[in-house]
Amino acid sequence: MLEFAILGLLQEAPMHGYELRKELTAKLGAIRAAISYGTLYPTLRRLQAAGWITEANETTTASDVPALTSRRGRVVYEITAEGKERFAQLIAQAGPETYDDTGFGVHFAFFARTDQATRLRILEGRRRKIEERREGLRDVLGRAAERLDAYTMELQRHGLEACEREVRWLEELIANERSGRAPTAPTTGAAGGRPEDNSPPPPGESREERP
Amino acid sequence: MLEFAILGLLQEAPMHGYELRKELTAKLGAIRAAISYGTLYPTLRRLQAAGWITEANETTTASDVPALTSRRGRVVYEITAEGKERFAQLIAQAGPETYDDTGFGVHFAFFARTDQATRLRILEGRRRKIEERREGLRDVLGRAAERLDAYTMELQRHGLEACEREVRWLEELIANERSGRAPTAPTTGAAGGRPEDNSPPPPGESREERP
């Protein structure tokens, strides 16, 4: 998952670890806490060993001004052609982990770099998964209600509500996707509900495709 | 986290691994997927090594009917006195991990075994954490809006909505807690909104305290 996110982010610009973490936090803030350095740095090395990213000098040509202010040990990474290929491959093959909370969130965050067919497939897979969770919760709340204390039931009830809401959200996104529109539908539940600013440019697939 | 949940569940009845997983899934279905055996069994051994749980023969006295149907290798665990002490200790000391998604959910699921002061402290800690996440999302949606594509923004918007809803839910629970009522308030958002069945028995602290 982190591998996917790093590859995705580095396609926008070369970055060093610290920066990468900040961008990651901004982009994925809705779905998970800040990534740990204990994961980030080993992963960066792994990606480098695999040839998907490389170190980049900040001033490209190494000589010229070699140790003017004695540049700190800042390691800037950039994605390689193989890395872009790998990212595309990770998008294409959507396994079961693509539909769990974190996996779906990360994939969704890079929907602008995903083709419409795949977007649709992921949204529908996620919907199916949430529907299953919802049914499980309904079962517990229905059949096994007397075995549970009030707090556990309240937890399930709240979870059930969240499932129902997410299914509705997904339905909306799927409908938009099918009709070729971008997200942020003006119908129910949208926060920025002002009716102006409604027809944004069609999503993604723009700039920086395969060279 | 899993340690906490196992200790909590085994206070209701002795169980073997498979059963434990099923109960765990039922109780925590709202907040996480089924626990993996790859975690469960090692954890059980760890808890046993620490003296918090022990193996229990299903028919107590080992001889009598030794190999009638040649009982399968079913290992039933039960909690020890030290285990109950450990559980109480884990409830009392609420660290930062108590307020993240999983940690809070697990603690909440065992609120019936938690004293009111601790319940209140946990609910307020969780609220604070969610409020912080909410502010972070508002910042990103406000200040850095032009840097994000439509999909990323939609993700943040949906996350922000979930935060706002959870804060309201927590407010309600806190208010209930302060007024000494059980959860499932009849005000906004409660699913079982029929006005009858309103004054349930005050929560928890019942049966099976320290022997």
Add this chain to the structure above:
DNA sequence: CGACGATGTATCGGACCGATACATCGTCAC
């Protein structure tokens, strides 16, 4: 000029997951 907070890289132990393996039991179709 020294304290402090932001920036920046790095490691280590431990928690947890997903895949896999293997064995028993009851049941239903053939």
Add this chain to the structure above:
DNA sequence: GTGACGATGTATCGGTCCGATACATCGTCG
């Protein structure tokens, strides 16, 4: 009857990720 199948049941292994920790530099403000 017998064999296929799904539920029950215990167990291990490699890999991902987290949280704590350590350490060094930079700018700023009292």
